[in-house]
Amino acid sequence: MGFKLERLIRENIRGLKPYSSARDEFVALGADMIFLDANENPNANGVNRYPDPHQRSLKAVLANQKGIKESQIVLGNGSDEILDLLFRAFCEPSKDNIITLPPTYGMYKVLSDINVIENCEVLLNEDFQPDVKAILSKVDAHTKLLFLCSPNNPTGNLIQSEKIETILNEFQGLVVIDEAYIDFANTESWICRLNEFPNLVVTQTLSKAYGMAGIRLGMCFASEEIITILKKIKPPYNVNELTQERALIGIINEKKVSNQISAILNERNKFKETLKEFNLVQKVFKSDANFVLVRVDDAKMRYGQLLDKGIVVRNRSSQPMCENTLRFTIGTREENKKLLAALKELDL
Numbered sequence: 001m002g003f004k005l006e007r008l009i010r011e012n013i014r015g016l017k018p019y020s021s022a023r024d025e026f027v028a029l030g031a032d033m034i035f036l037d038a039n040e041n042p043n044a045n046g047v048n049r050y051p052d053p054h055q056r057s058l059k060a061v062l063a064n065q066k067g068i069k070e071s072q073i074v075l076g077n078g079s080d081e082i083l084d085l086l087f088r089a090f091c092e093p094s095k096d097n098i099i100t101l102p103p104t105y106g107m108y109k110v111l112s113d114i115n116v117i118e119n120c121e122v123l124l125n126e127d128f129q130p131d132v133k134a135i136l137s138k139v140d141a142h143t144k145l146l147f148l149c150s151p152n153n154p155t156g157n158l159i160q161s162e163k164i165e166t167i168l169n170e171f172q173g174l175v176v177i178d179e180a181y182i183d184f185a186n187t188e189s190w191i192c193r194l195n196e197f198p199n200l201v202v203t204q205t206l207s208k209a210y211g212m213a214g215i216r217l218g219m220c221f222a223s224e225e226i227i228t229i230l231k232k233i234k235p236p237y238n239v240n241e242l243t244q245e246r247a248l249i250g251i252i253n254e255k256k257v258s259n260q261i262s263a264i265l266n267e268r269n270k271f272k273e274t275l276k277e278f279n280l281v282q283k284v285f286k287s288d289a290n291f292v293l294v295r296v297d298d299a300k301m302r303y304g305q306l307l308d309k310g311i312v313v314r315n316r317s318s319q320p321m322c323e324n325t326l327r328f329t330i331g332t333r334e335e336n337k338k339l340l341a342a343l344k345e346l347d348l
Contacts, residue, residue: 079218183209
């Protein structure tokens with residue numbers, strides 16, 4: 001039958017006209033322009049004007065860095081807004097369903113519940129890789145989205161590319177690859193293959209490798225057709241002026257970002273090796289991210305003990321196949337030393 005985007009779009013979204021303002025027609029930087037269109041306070045203070053609703057300056061840099069067109073990008077108030085837009089554009093409440101692969105990022109389920117969309121879960125295998133046959137057997141006429149987190153959270157591993165490619169070829173809905181941690185992995189982003197797969201959607205963030213979690217900037221990369229649909233329903237000024245300015249500064253300084261990534265990876269590798277020395281540690285899982293999933297003797301007890309020492313980690317024991325696991329984010333060298341020292345004190 002082949003992939004047909006039109007078949008996936010919600011009926012009420014197809015003919016929807018997005019909110020439009022005079023600022024949508026304004027393209028030039030226009031320092032000499034007089035803006036009397038939006039009932040703003042005219043007294044300049046740096047934020048008295050509405051932000052560019054299309055984030056043109058930011059998208060221009062991103063498009064150049066990613067090797068794609070600006071029309072293949074939509075930006076959001078964090079990746080969670082991007083994910084929510086996908087639900088609202090393509091999933092009919094109380095009718096359609098999605099597929100997720102636990103253990104994985106918890107917001108997929110939260111968003112499915114908010115949008116009244118059935119979440120069909122297919123567990124990863126013991127190597128934390130997708131069971132492609134089981135996934136495809138779950139697909140029905142109302143399956144619109146399939147979420148793949150790679151590197152996966154909370155397990156930290158990359159999803160094998162051949163499995164992703166099979167899913168992209170066999171599944172006729174949208175395959176959303178969440179690449180929040182891709183900058184820490186020794187592999188190319190799936191962005192470079194957007195033109196091969198019309199059903200491919202890639203999401204990324206500035207919250208992790210770029211060190212800008214506080215500005216809430218999520219990025220979505222897909223075909224022009226998919227992006228056009230998402231732009232129909234996104235709020236007109238969803239990315240504020242301060243976020244756009246700070247994001248532009250951050251992404252331009254590629255050398256600084258690269259140096260920080262290298263430092264984090266170096267710390268991660270040393271941290272993993274030291275963890276293996278502790279008796280309370282039963283297994284250190286492979287990681288392609290800026291965190292490490294670790295199986296310990298008693299996760300609940302160790303979590304509480306670390307909290308008492310002023311160290312906050314994440315207990316992931318409630319996730320399938322993650323019994324008695326703690327997730328340790330890689331901090332600064334000093335923070336990592338303090339965590340290891342605390343674990344050493346507990347390792348009696």
